[in-house]
Amino acid sequence: MDQPIADPLSARAIPRSPRAEATRQRILDAALVEFAANGLAGARVDEIAARAGANKRMLYAYFGSKEDLWLTVLEAAYGRKREEERSLAVDGLPPDEAMTRLVRFNFRYTARHPEFVALLNQENVHRAAYLARSAEVRALYSPMVDTLRRVLERGAVAGVFRAGVDPVQAYVTLVGIGHFYVANLHTLSTIFGTDLAAEPALEAREAHCVEVVLGWLRP
Known part of the structure; x- marks a missing residue:
């Protein structure tokens, strides 16, 4: 089961560079495709990260959990x-x-x-x-x-x-x-x-x- 990193909320509160914002947007775009195809339950964080060219740790740092990412996409x-x-x-x-x-x-x-x-x-x-x-x-x-x-x-x-x-x-x-x-x-x-x-x-x-x-x- 996918697990978030420790203290994701504080990580998300840190100001991000343009490069980091671009990565965050790629994650959101990838998540939209994955969630629309498979729903929350069927979506895979590994697939979202791979599609975005990111890693799971970065995804959790920006969004906290798969559920939080789902809400952000919504x-x-x-x-x-x-x-x-x-x-x-x-x-x-x-x-x-x-x-x-x-x-x-x-x-x-x-x-x-x-x-x-x-x-x-x-x-x-x-x-x-x-x-x-x-x-x-x-x-x-x-x-x-x-x-x-x-x-x-x-x-x-x-x-x-x-x-x-x-x-x-x-x-x-x-x-x-x-x-x-x-x-x-x-x-x-x-x-x-x-x-x-x-x-x-x-x-x-x-x-x-x-x-x-x-x-x-x-x-």
């Missing part, structure tokens, strides 16, 4: 999605256009990043036991809910959305209708005898997601 994955989402700048758009952009973004982001879907699915297997330790991820979601609330309120004032829609419910809906499609892409493609990963199928699903959400929001 946090980074959520952070990347939030960063792209913020760049959409939907507050300046008409509410229906803003909502359309949010729906399209979430669907396409999920389709472009199957590793993100794999990480989330695995963390749900663990009943979010590791994510529950993260204040960072919860903080990332508050601005997103606030953004949706503003879009919904503007839409209600403009008469294009019904009033009183819970922004959390709206977020779960607009993410969920795309996430299920991507998470089950292979089984659905087999069942229906068509390649649902092909661009025409993705375009059709994207349009459907927009239609469902905007239809649900109509007064």
Whole structure:
């Protein structure tokens, strides 16, 4: 069984050089690939270290344990999605256009990043036991809910959305209708005898997601 070195937390607190930061990032990139393929339980620290061109002692010095590395990878994955989402700048758009952009973004982001879907699915297997330790991820979601609330309120004032829609419910809906499609892409493609990963199928699903959400929001 893999064991961390003594006092990993103090080692992680030491300021790192650019070279050390580059090594740390290579470990994170390697861990993302390994965790997405094999989950937390099946991932091998030896494989992560080898892929990163590092050694296990360095990995433990930077991250403390495989479980801590898993959480760091999760946090980074959520952070990347939030960063792209913020760049959409939907507050300046008409509410229906803003909502359309949010729906399209979430669907396409999920389709472009199957590793993100794999990480989330695995963390749900663990009943979010590791994510529950993260204040960072919860903080990332508050601005997103606030953004949706503003879009919904503007839409209600403009008469294009019904009033009183819970922004959390709206977020779960607009993410969920795309996430299920991507998470089950292979089984659905087999069942229906068509390649649902092909661009025409993705375009059709994207349009459907927009239609469902905007239809649900109509007064």
